[in-house]
Amino acid sequence: MILLGGKSSTEPDFISAVARASGHATLLHCYQCGKCTAGCPLAFGMDHKPNQIIRLLQLGRIKQVLGSRAIWICAGCWTCTTRCPCGIDIAQVMDSLRVLARNEGETVQGKDVVSFNELFLQSVRRNGRVFEFGVFMGRNLRRRKPFLDADLGRFMLTRGKLRLTAERIKGTKEVRRLFSRQGAPVRNPKERTKE
């Protein structure tokens, strides 16, 4: 598998970049059987169904694909990949599309998903492990919904299921070096000045 770098969707080889990043030479052999969509647990909430995403890619309709809500709703359950008779790793295609959409700044349809993922990775970058409580508080602040899931928070607190302070591993330097490679898309702006 080739890992996705900073490919731009304006490049003529965008489709083949998506294919290669997803472990394929081409996506042209999809013949639209629809099995991916039939098994997709989230197809009901998608604007373009998984088989339609593949078709749009074949047709070169890049803007439509990157601007779709579907790529952000995909939960990455890998049912489509498991069942595709052509052996296309559709879940990985969705993953590649999310990375590319973000490179292109096309995240309007998935802003809450991206925001949560950013908070999650910032936490990992800072501590080496994810600090659940911090991520949830960060999410609620960003979405300006301070009491979102407050019922769950209360329950978890009373059951001792919420750690209230972050635990930092000894190897945070190693972890930060891993984050440094790809232009650090998830760097916390406040930290930038310190380093």
Add this chain to the structure above:
Amino acid sequence: MKIGYYPGCSLQSSAKEYDRATRLVARHLGIQLHDINDWNCCGATAAHSMDHFLAAALPARNLIIAEEMGLDVTVPCAACYQRLRLAHRVLAENEETARDISQLIGRPYKGKVRIYSLIETIAGIGLEQLAAQVVRPLKELRVACYYGCLLVRPPGTGCDDPENPRLMDELLEAAKAETLDWGYKNECCGASLVFSERRLALHLIRNILRNAVDAGATSIACACPLCQSNLDTRQGQVNKEFGTSFAMPIFYFPQLLGLAMGLNPQDLGLGMHFVDPQRAIKAVSG
């Protein structure tokens, strides 16, 4: 038996009881768990949908440490398990990435570590040996074993058949529970989508609970912190959203194994559930 243990972040916080039950059951069965030194987060969904390099590099650091410790690894969390397995594969297949990661961490990965799910590790001691440890048969328990996605998919990294996994069923059958055939054992619960697209995820959780009820289940067993959290902690939200009245206890499978082995329910974290499991537990102890 000695094996490396990668608990993952959730098991230190929202899924503490999974960690406790795992350690107790392992000790009871003579499986020595050695925590991977100074392990880091696997990156989870956030890494693989944001940055493919990080998705391989974060788990890779743990594999490097495990290799230095000379241990294979067992992983209780389904998501961590899949990320470690996939990273192992990327490191084997993609020389450039493997080299970059080794350089950044400063140590190489030779690819010697084998990665197992906790289910496989416990099954590895043998179903008969497991059955021999049972002092409190779970015979009143009609349990739907829920595998979710990442333990079994994608094919090739999963620990069991991706369409009809049976391994957890076999463990609980050895503890004399009645396991059920049901259609949603490997359907998605929405996973971390619940944090950003809650309504969509609640829909999936509702479908799973409904299918388990229809199959006659009195409880669900699972092997993933996020599956458990979604099915258990979100049941109140599901009932509110859809006007349903689910009250289905959701266990981590080692909690049930521990119960069958006569371990203390409190120690197994059976008092930490959102949906009170006491009725199901009493039926077993009855």
